[in-house]
Amino acid sequence: MDILSILGIILALGSIVVGQHLEGGHLSSILQLTAFIIVAGGTLGAVMLQFPMPVFMKALKSISMVFVNPHVDSKGLIAQLVELSNLSRKQGLLALEGKIKTLEDPLLKKGLQMVVDGTEPPKIREILEVEVEMFEEEFANAGKVFDGFGGYAPTVGIIGAVLGLIHVMENLADPSKLGGGIAVAFVATVYGVGLANLFFLPMGGKIKMKVKELVTARAMTIEGLVSLAQGENPRMIEEKLSGYLPESERSVPE
Structure with a gap:
């Protein structure tokens, strides 16, 4: 959480x-219900007009990322890759085939299968990097949806304010109706600016930051698999992959 x-x-x-x-x-x-309907409905409609259905639905599903931290066990992943490297050096690449079914990470499973099949390291990197790029692009578009919400909401709030003032001007002869129109005008602006800057834009920013963490883990996986296919020393693989960890999580040499 x-x-x-x-x-x-x-x-x-x-x-x-x-x-x-x-x-x-x-x-x-x-x-003010009227102001909320104007801002929420207008903003939602504008965003739905801008983005295709798959991108819009992906953005809605990504809201959970704002409140739940992605599970990324980078140290465990490094240990797993080093273990596979040790097994490969002792028993050969074919010994890794039995480990494929035990893996839960789809990217790691697919990459290890290519290693066992004897795919050239550059080709392994090329294929897996395309997958990671598509993953990042998918969530980047989801983040753009929230940027869209944040961009349209203040403008729609201004529209609500103008509509409220029009209502005021139409009822200048009836002072009892002036208060409601003025209230809608100002509250609509508050809703538009508030929703954009307190919710939509921060949510989009947080989703993008958490996706970067997931992309970094995938980049580390690719680097480990390529190193494994090249037959690099397990100790060197561990040192290389440790560079992907935050400085606070790196082991300090004695």
Whole structure:
């Protein structure tokens, strides 16, 4: 669970509510259904118009990444690749075939099968890098969906404000209807700017950062498989792959 995301949402909303209260305002004054419908519906419609269905649905599925940290056991992956390298040096590449069925990572399983089949290391790298590039591109497009939400929401909020002012101008002769129109005008702007800068843009940014972590793990997997196919020393493979780890996780030489 990504506690920082949850705390961020609580702090963002809490600051607005507390600030409104300290100014003597009421929560009901910023809860305007009409303004919300204009901003939420208009923004959603614009984003749906911009992106194709697969990209849009992928973005919705990626929301879970904002609140759940991806499971990336980089040290365990390095240990697994080193173990495979040791087995290969002792018993040959064909000894790795029995290990393929025990692997859970699809990329590692596919790459190891190519190693066992005797595929040239450059070809292994080429094939697997295409998969990783497509994976990264898929999530990059999902992040762009949230950038789209963040870009359209303030503009739609301005549209809501203009609509509210039009309503005010149409009812200048009836003072009882002026308050509602003015409220919609200002609250729509608050909704548009608030949703964009407190939710949509930060969510897109966090998804992109977490995808980079997953891509780094896949790049490490490819490097390990290529090194394995080249018959490099297990110790050298471990040293090379350790370079992908954050500095805080690297073992310090004694």
